[in-house]
Amino acid sequence: MKVLIGIFLFSMAFTRAALAQGDLEAALGENDFNDHEKVTATFKSGHLINGHSIETVYKRELEVRIDHRFGDIAGDNGGISRFFGLDQAADVRFGFDYGISDRLTIGIGRTKGATAITQLYDGSLKYRLWQQTVDQHVPISVTLYGSTTVTGVEASTDPTSATAYSGFKDRLTYVVQALIARKFSEALSLQLSPTYLHRNFTAFNDQNDLLALGIGGRVKVSRHMALVADYFLTFRDRAKKEYLEAMSLQSFYNALGVGLEIETGGHVFHLNFTNATAIQEMQFIPETTSSWGKGQFRWGFSLSRRFSFSQRGV
């Protein structure tokens, strides 16, 4: 009997000790925090430098965005006589993006246009398909982007020109992207942007359909500053490319942009350098003819401001 009581007391003491150790904290249950929390702020803006990022605008928020690209800093069209490109506005875009929901953003924009095709009006849809989670349940974020651009430029009478439009349909261009990104750490995010581009009408012997791959990233250097870069690799038909280059006496280059991002609570500024003259995907992907190597890169900036139209009460 004594033995039984001994065993009873021993096992009791054992359990109590275990309980005391875990005490209040154990009662809370750490597992409650396992909720596939989403990774936010993979990028701080809807754009990297030239291309789009996976980020959408939150519900009932409006992002007003102004992009500007100056003329060539160096090379034949740059230098001190052109004040290192600041005398010229290569391209300008005003954009408005609104969050229908946290996942779906609609946008409109007006761009000057940097090639023969000017007066660009665009409408876009951006949909956040997957969002990376902190616990790696979803390891990457995927956002789908689609836009339609219509040009208001006067139609050219030269039938080989890129603007020899015969009807409204010819003026339309489409861009579809699957934006895939991962925030590797607080300081590093990388993105791949497979892109499909369709132009209803092109210059003679140019491609209506084009595929491109964008590669980009963001490295945070301080609490409010980051380095951002992106590069678009365009897959062209070789024979057609050579024909176009011979006809225009220009070469095609891939667009490379690098910049400094400064974030100040609601505003995001990008100070960047890029060889692309154009801001819109439908132009800088197929028609970048300026090269970093020839000094044909330019200073550009973008500034975006968020406005919230949320009602009170969360």
Next chain:
Amino acid sequence: MKKKSIMLAICMGLILPYSWAQHIWVSHDAQVSFYSSTPVEDIEGISKSANSALNITTGEIIFKVKNTSFAFQKKMMQEHFNEDYMESHRYPVSEFKGKIAEVEQLKQQGSHDVVVKGVLQVHGVSKPYATHATVVVKDGVIAASANFKVKTADHQIKVPSIVVANIAEELMVQVSAVYRSN
């Protein structure tokens, strides 16, 4: 026979202490909110998924809230709150560990005003706090609530100069929880 008795003794020994665990009451949907008021802007962040536990025998109390669970009227604020101010990737949880002095009142039905003393850890910085709290004990439920003020500077939360006019130096913090026997 003897084997059975031993098993019984072990089982009793293991099970009985669990009835004592009823000293610990928990809340998994406690609410924590903070309010910043300036002439420029009023900002409120609310979390409705804080965890809290209360030992009604010793008066010990603990609150834990995940910083990313705070919701704001403007969604951008939540991003800034976690990224810039709380640095939630480094300090994911804010917690309070303390003790209620008037323990005996936790077992008496009715509404009581009690004093809670403890340590609040926010943004990796711990600071002692003492505040009055209201505890209502009724029919197997304990409801507790408290208000107190927290200075952002006390917890080394840096507010950039550009938004210094928008964020109050002292935030009003409100906590409330409904506890049930664990």
